[in-house]
Amino acid sequence: MAQLPWRRLRNPYRPIEILSDDQVEAIRDASLTILEEIGMDFLHPEALTILRAAGADVESGSQRVRFDRALIEDALVRAPSSFTLHARNPQHDLIIGGDHLCFTLVASPPNVTDIERGRRPGNFRDYCDLLRLGQSFNIVHMFGGYPVEPIDLPPESRHLDAIHAFVTLTDKVFHGYSLGRERIRDAIEMTRIARGASAEQLLQEPSLFSIVNTSSPLRLDGPMIEGIIELARHNQPVVITPFTLSGAMSPVTLAGALAQQNAEALAGLAFAQLVNPGAPVVYGGFTSNVDMKSGAPAFGTPEYVKATLAGGQLARRQGLPYRSSNANACNIVDAQAAYESQMSLWAAVMGHANIVMHAAGWLEGGLTASFEKLVIDVELLQMQAELLAPVEVNEATLGLAAIREVAPGGHFFGAAHTLERFETAFYAPMVSDWRNYESWLEAGAPDATQRANRIYKEVLAGYQPPPLDPARRDELDAFVAQRKAAGGVRAA
Amino acid sequence: MAQLPWRRLRNPYRPIEILSDDQVEAIRDASLTILEEIGMDFLHPEALTILRAAGADVESGSQRVRFDRALIEDALVRAPSSFTLHARNPQHDLIIGGDHLCFTLVASPPNVTDIERGRRPGNFRDYCDLLRLGQSFNIVHMFGGYPVEPIDLPPESRHLDAIHAFVTLTDKVFHGYSLGRERIRDAIEMTRIARGASAEQLLQEPSLFSIVNTSSPLRLDGPMIEGIIELARHNQPVVITPFTLSGAMSPVTLAGALAQQNAEALAGLAFAQLVNPGAPVVYGGFTSNVDMKSGAPAFGTPEYVKATLAGGQLARRQGLPYRSSNANACNIVDAQAAYESQMSLWAAVMGHANIVMHAAGWLEGGLTASFEKLVIDVELLQMQAELLAPVEVNEATLGLAAIREVAPGGHFFGAAHTLERFETAFYAPMVSDWRNYESWLEAGAPDATQRANRIYKEVLAGYQPPPLDPARRDELDAFVAQRKAAGGVRAA
Secondary structure: OOOOOOOOEEOOOOOOOOOOHHHHHHHHHHHHHHHHHHOEEEOOHHHHHHHHHOOOEEOOOOOEEEOOHHHHHHHHOOOOOEEEEOOOOHHHOEEEEOOEEEEEEOOOOOEEEEOOOEEEEOOHHHHHHHHHHHHHOOOOOEEOOOOOOOOOOOOOOHHHHHHHHHHHHOOOEEEOOOOOHHHHHHHHHHHHHHHOOOHHHHHHOOOEEEEEEOOOOOEEOHHHHHHHHHHHHOOOOEEEEOOOEEOOOEOOOHHHHHHHHHHHHHHHHHHHHHHOOOOOEEEEOOOEEEOOOOOOEOOOOHHHHHHHHHHHHHHHHOOOOEEEEOOOOOOOOOHHHHHHHHHHHHHHHHOOOOEEEEEEOEEHHHOEEEHHHHHHHHHHHHHHHHHOOOOOOOHHHHOHHHHHHHOOOOOOOOOHHHHOOOOOOOOOOOOOOOOOHHHHHHOOOOOHHHHHHHHHHHHHHOOOOOOOOHHHHHHHHHHHHHHHHOOOOOOO | OOOOOOOOEEOOOOOOOOOOHHHHHHHHHHHHHHHHHHOEEEOOHHHHHHHHHOOOEEOOOOOEEEOOHHHHHHHHOOOOOEEEEOOOOHHHOEEEEOOEEEEEEOOOOOEEEEOOOEEEEOOHHHHHHHHHHHHHOOOOOEEOOOOOOOOOOOOOOHHHHHHHHHHHHOOOEEEOOOOOHHHHHHHHHHHHHHHOOOHHHHHHOOOEEEEEEOOOOOEEOHHHHHHHHHHHHOOOOEEEEOOOEEOOOEOOOHHHHHHHHHHHHHHHHHHHHHHOOOOOEEEEOOOEEEOOOOOOEOOOOHHHHHHHHHHHHHHHHOOOOEEEEOOOOOOOOOHHHHHHHHHHHHHHHHOOOOEEEEEEOEEHHHOEEEHHHHHHHHHHHHHHHHHOOOOOOOHHHHOHHHHHHHOOOOOOOOOHHHHOOOOOOOOOOOOOOOOOHHHHHHOOOOOHHHHHHHHHHHHHHOOOOOOOOHHHHHHHHHHHHHHHHOOOOOOO
């Protein structure tokens, strides 16, 4: 399967900015007023202790915390504007921040689908196949979580098998869920083993990241808080992403939803900085709107695009890396799935997101991972990568000699200038079918989704696991066995 | 059918610029060198006379014309940076240039398709139905040509029936083909009658436009030249669009293709200015790449996007309105059609095109007009329109009172702030289906293309012809009858 080579992407273009500087300040100011006057609930006693010690106003007998704006601002001063995220294969190390752009595989759907087998509950076999695809496609820079929830694995040890698979089937950066202290500690330890690093080295080298969603409006749950605390203490990056669906979990107005998003993100990020000043963090944006007829979440809408572009402005205002998503709300891999994804993706890329979550494979508002959508998304991501490669303008590319040679009325197919370059001049698509109608009809008239189906199976068939030091593998196996023998993570 | 109201669109955001100022100058400079040293063929004696009189270097015994760069620059100084294009319904007048954005219906495919009837040669019945849809959808601002070629009409009088249908079935701005002097004169006269205007008034009020493609590389055909001359003399806008497919009709390098595009466009536009200084003109960009394996044209590719964005920079460098397209090379209305169209459309909108040709209904690289694609494109265009509506940031939209009222852990569905706004807060989609999977399955699991099929039939069924002054209608009928009696346009 021809594909683009692995490379780190950088965005050389100016971001699309839809808010004026004044509007950014007004939204930021409102968000700080929210934190000062309304406050946010932190559902964990340790968080309340940390916040009280830092000078936040913890309402007596409750979990409501109010923040002086100076407290937020001072805490965030030390957050790095960019950092390196280390993979077990150093070739796959990533820079998060600045003009860098990283794409993740789909994360967290409960279901999985492909054409032949239809929609089914998540399971470990599909989980592993999706990991193999994420490893195989160079444009997928990292794993943003479980590409599908392997619900056939017991909950107490699921994270052990899932991370074991990340380490053995892939060599890219992966994600650990902040579902309580034990799980995230296991994830950090397995990451350390995978990298063959000491605990001290891991402290210096962020290698595991975690998405923490707030429970909007204005609430951070206990297991998530434990994740933030553990990750920040280990100097591993946390992405705080408010789930501010406008009209449901945040105001129906975009400005209001963004003000609330910014309040929740800054509160969570400031909290991580209070735990460990200077720990790597990322500003997450996930504001979209609901369908006001049904309350169903929508993605890739004009409002979603605006929120994504504005979110980038708010993150940059704070000097933080930015996370967005390639989202859609479609039930099937059709024109809607593609046009909604393109809305989301253009907004993420042109809004200068540094991490684009769910970049490949997300369907149905995140309820399903699709094998065919994954392949189609890889095509979209590769096109964005090509778009970000700057245009070369010089004597050779201006091609006046070729234009002179061909002369008015001629054609360039046979020109030396063409022949020297034609093999690499243009992006060669993976899914797109440019045959003429008759040839395409004769070939069975396959649509893009059917072609994507063929491609994913071809890529899976050609998958080779990346090499892993046997000593690390043994240590990893032993760790998993020992943790399973101890009963894994007990239910709360 | 719920849709956005008619409105003129303006783009409040800064364009995406992928070339540095130096690169723009280098490409422009190369284009002027092409015109100085290589020259361009003008295949019409009248053009050669006009150009020679203006001081261009017409090669003896040939049609090759070379231009001193000062001649090009001086000629273009008088071209307006924007102008009003008058429709027969003044509500549908358009401004072309500046930050204005206009969408046209698909133009010129030889075939037409829909789900039930399949792909078939263009015909007058489908032609009229496509006009009815273009009239019905408010987001379609104008007609860019015949939405499908009505090949069942005899060529000598086809333009008479086709324009008669524009005038009677629609009241928006339309296009006349520059296929020789007689046809474009007929189109101008029918436009005059439709508007109930005098010849003098029409001279002051541009009301008919025409796309003129160069025959790349570096050639302008006779019938097109006659169109330019007639339109410029009547002060009606000409859009000069080089058809510079990179690797076939222009260099395989983007910089070279753009240099050639700019050369051809500037030569054609300067020629129009020499015919009538100050006549309204538009800079057209249509540079894309071919599939180097087959030579087939590709659209919506990364190269296409770059050419579109760069084309906008070149047009603005010259102070001219800019025309681009919503193009794709797909054979069917599937995910590919949607993702390629989104690439083209985002580039056109963010590259600040003033006219987006083929904005609704183009399929198969322009070989087919699709009823379903038309509807899906309308959805894409409406989403762009919503995206261009600036975010409102003020006390009411920041919604602090609502956030206070809902409080941490609540929800906004029932908040007064939500209830006051929910009916108009978000874009209400036409095609997109946001039902949950189970409801969607129960409804027969229709894909976006099937939903679009239903919608186009519904809109056609509800079509009402716009009112037309009976006197104008009579005059128009009489003109067509008289021209047909005279044999129409005789074959060359």
